[in-house]
Amino acid sequence: HTCALKTDGSMVCWGNNASGQIGDNSTTQRNVPTQVSGLTAGTVKEIAAGGYHTCALKTNGSVVCWGDNTWGQIGDNSTTQRNVPTQVSGLTAGTVKEIAAGDVHTCALKTNGSMVCWGYNTNGQIGDNTTTQRNIPTQVSGLTAGTVKEITAGVHTCVIKTDGSMMCWGRNDYGQIGDNTTTQRNIPTQVSGLTAGTVKEITAGFYHTCSLKTNGSTVCWGSNTNGQIGDNTTTQRNIPAQVSGLTAGTVKEVTAGGYHTCALKTDGSTVCWGKNTNGQIGDNTTTERWPPTQVSGLTVFLYYSLGAYTSIIKAVEVVTSFEIMSWMQTLPAGTSITMKVRSCDDSACSAAGTVDESLTKQWASISPATSGNDISGDGVTDGDGWIQYQAILNASADQTQTSSLDSITINYSSASGACYDLTPYLVPQYLDKIPEDPKNTNGQADTGYTIYKDTATKEIIIGAPMAENGEIIEARRK
Missing domain, CATH: 2.130.10.30 (Regulator of chromosome condensation 1/beta-lactamase-inhibitor protein II)
Known part of the structure; x- marks a missing residue:
């Protein structure tokens, strides 16, 4: 039986x-x-x-x-x-x-x-x-x-x-x-x-x-x-x-x-x-x-990873210059991560973490888009007291492993002459719709994100981060 x-x-x-x-x-x-x-x-x-x-x-x-x-x-x-x-x-x-x-x-x-x-x-x-x-x-x-x-x-x-x-x-x-x-x-x-x-x-x-x-x-x-x-x-x-x-x-x-x-x-x-x-x-x-x-038909699981993830609005010292942004990533073939950054002054951003989009600078992609490059001029203005970044994960095809992103650091110099490393939290900015999948997918990132699929809305839901380093993990299993 x-x-x-x-x-x-x-x-x-x-x-x-x-x-x-x-x-x-x-x-x-x-x-x-x-x-x-x-x-x-x-x-x-x-x-x-x-x-x-x-x-x-x-x-x-x-x-x-x-x-x-x-x-x-x-x-x-x-x-x-x-x-x-x-x-x-x-x-x-x-x-x-x-x-x-x-x-x-x-x-x-x-x-x-x-x-x-x-x-x-x-x-x-x-x-x-x-x-x-x-x-x-x-x-x-x-x-x-x-x-x-x-x-x-x-x-x-x-x-x-x-x-x-x-x-x-x-x-x-x-x-x-x-x-x-x-x-x-x-x-x-x-x-x-x-x-x-x-x-x-x-x-x-x-x-x-x-x-x-x-x-x-x-x-x-x-x-x-x-x-x-x-x-x-x-x-x-x-x-x-x-x-x-x-x-x-x-x-x-x-x-x-x-x-x-x-x-x-x-x-x-x-x-x-x-x-x-x-x-x-x-x-x-x-x-x-x-x-x-x-077993016939039960071959490798495939993942389709995508989404945009945005850091919190982070207050910084009085800045004389924004400098290097660096991060660690794991990118399987057919995937890429686009990093964007922007800064704002006190009229646009607040300690409550809110942003007045009408007064805030537009997102600008880091160019060249590789870790360890100078971000001055890429959507940031020296002297601003707030900074925010965005990571956009792209995939051109289904993958057998997922992309990851962690250890994100922004270097800047203050008016006092000191240098600082800033590591903001990653939080979801928006949720990408995905094709309907009859199987509920669950995953746990090492850094504290819990990702699962809401079967009613067919959206990827991302739980609150528990550590300063964010990680983008599996979005869908086919």
């Missing part, structure tokens, strides 16, 4: 419903997305689907599950099948941060940084140093408050600890624990080589595991029958193995299916590898792929 968290915070599921895993209070197969009972708009934050059960982390921080409960995987202290979302024992409002569903067990990362699991435990996947089935959330051995950052589950269970190391436990017949053995582990066990500070993201398939490392590379281990490790072999790996081609700095996100794996690369393209009998690699074939293979 399949489930989706909608943008309005509601949840729908479809597919096999023999165990009530759709959650619509029936066992009727659903061939189209069907509303989960009670999980309407604004109620759901995160979802997880196991083999025949489903769970949701609600926006209030509580957890509900439904579907097959043969092994106690619903967590309501019973083994009764539930056809509608049912409260997990003890995981009430405000207690849970993240959830993960394995094949027949379930886990939760609590808001205090501890971890609990429940359900099937024959292979030790609960992690409580037993193989006893657990019908309610049970503390994982050693993973107490403040120790856990992220969780994932297959037929085994794994975590990223708060120190950036990785541990796994449970079934290990294919080496999916990654400790260079095939010995079942009933408590969290260190993954070979993935020590403190090395792990950013984790994901578990049925019998294999993968990690996105902090250096942007990807490693996988465990079953490799279908090439799901991605090292261009079908050899089982009992310790993390480098995925072919996905070396440092190349990967942004990784996720594992049952017998295949996919990665979103830093250039925006998507690659998959492993089992492909049903076309899950997405390369328009059903041929098994052992190394990462480009």
